[in-house]
Amino acid sequence: MSKDLVVILTALNLEYQAVRGKLAGPRSHLHERGTRFEVGTVQGTSCRVALGLTSKGNHSAAVIAERAIQEFSPAAVLFVGVAGALWDTARLGDVVMATHVYAYHGGTSEDDGLKARPRVWEAAHGISQLGSHLARVNDWADETPARGRTPQVRFGAIAAGEIVQNSKISAEARWIRQHYNDALAIEMEAAGVAQAGHLNGAPVAIIRGISDRADGTKSSAKDRDWQPRAAANAAAFATRLAVELVSEQEQMAMSQADRAQTSDRRTAGVSNTANGSTVGIMAGSVKESSVYVHGAPRTTGPVDLVTELEGVREHLNRLHAEGAIDDDTNCEARTELDAARLAAQENTPGSSRAATMALKRLRGLIADFPELVARLAPLVVAAGDLS
Incomplete structure (x- = not known):
């Protein structure tokens, strides 16, 4: 849908x-x-x-x-x-x-x-x-x-x-x-x-x-x-x-993505099945740290929007190659990605709105893929912080 x-x-x-x-x-x-x-x-x-x-x-x-x-x-x-x-x-x-x-x-x-x-x-x-x-x-x-x-x-x-x-x-x-x-x-x-x-x-x-x-x-x-x-x-x-x-629909997709992220974090706190090790984190606060689950790094530091958008493109290409995303959706999604990337690179007055709108349209296109929606969430926020 x-x-x-x-x-x-x-x-x-x-x-x-x-x-x-x-x-x-x-x-x-x-x-x-x-x-x-x-x-x-x-x-x-x-x-x-x-x-x-x-x-x-x-x-x-x-x-x-x-x-x-x-x-x-x-x-x-x-x-x-x-x-x-x-x-x-x-x-x-x-x-x-x-x-x-x-x-x-x-x-x-x-x-x-x-x-x-x-x-x-x-x-x-x-x-x-x-x-x-x-x-x-x-x-x-x-x-x-x-x-x-x-x-x-x-x-x-x-x-x-x-x-x-x-x-x-x-x-x-x-x-x-x-x-x-x-x-x-x-x-x-x-x-x-x-x-x-x-x-x-x-x-x-x-x-x-x-x-x-x-x-x-x-x-x-x-x-x-x-x-x-x-x-x-x-x-x-x-x-x-x-x-x-x-x-x-977008709010529901974001809610599903949030639940998926919460589930991933709980799973990561118990075990990393990729290498058989057990991971536990207990601290008053954790700053500027990175946690790697199944080989996918998630950083809590500042977002480099252009770099992260290239990561989203690779993720999108992988889903398309697997047949999970059809040709038309992939083409429209790539168009929105290009628009967001161009706005982020220009970083001029009006770039924030252009990038944010493009990413929101992209989020609607890939709403059936909670992991990709979750990856976009911080990028929408970062786009709002452009000049």
Whole structure:
């Protein structure tokens, strides 16, 4: 799993551009079957985003979501865009994050009417909890135009079907509001993405900005005014959610690395199995010392960042040669290493931030290797001390 990468998918170009505007340095990534993604970082962060366009409908969304999950092994998949509100709970411009998704076109037709038989997918617990936290903090929105109010985040069900809903009085509109009266919004892709995430074990979040009321006014001038605003609000919340998701993954990786280091230190204090000797250390304090375990020196003195980065490169090359790291990850990791090394060598104003960001991105790429993550930890600190 790529702990520093989140996939964001949209159905419309308007929604795609709203997310793309949040990314720095987007680069084209072509799937072998022709699907085109763009991979960039959320501006001012180390969070990578793979952005893709699905077009309308649950079926297309499911296929592209499946393809994105297989291609990137992301920390999560976010589907972002606009939707129609079914009730007045969500106002125009608000953002709805799905607690669960109804595929409402499931049913059975009987003599006494159409009976609902939906499929339902619940949002991943961790993502729901994080979304609720961000809503409480409420600092995710871009500057609100003078004519508008601050958008709010609503949590509830989203209904996903196969046709555009734009009526309050049609037979289907009445049926939906009768059988899915807890749904806050209605759209056409969430069920497909939720199914793809379910089959692949990938956490999914559906994030929709309310652009209309699905009540017959969808094609009005008012709707055309609200669509870009709703898309921008959904993109703002989704990218903030992506950044926090990646941050959590990095913290978990660091915690695992710390536990691994603690375990190594305990093992080293009992015996060195490489030469059969027993090692014991008992002292009030130990300064400027080196302890060698299994031939790997760990120093407590000042860090020579450039030299240590070369050691990380050798470690990375070894893992790649063993087949533990794939070619793409190795290439991206080497790029970040080169960027960090260049910043460390220049040691000019701005070098600290450049080196730190590169090392954090590198840490996300190799998060599945606790020993290498642990080796990076003091280097991130050292990078922060550059001029």
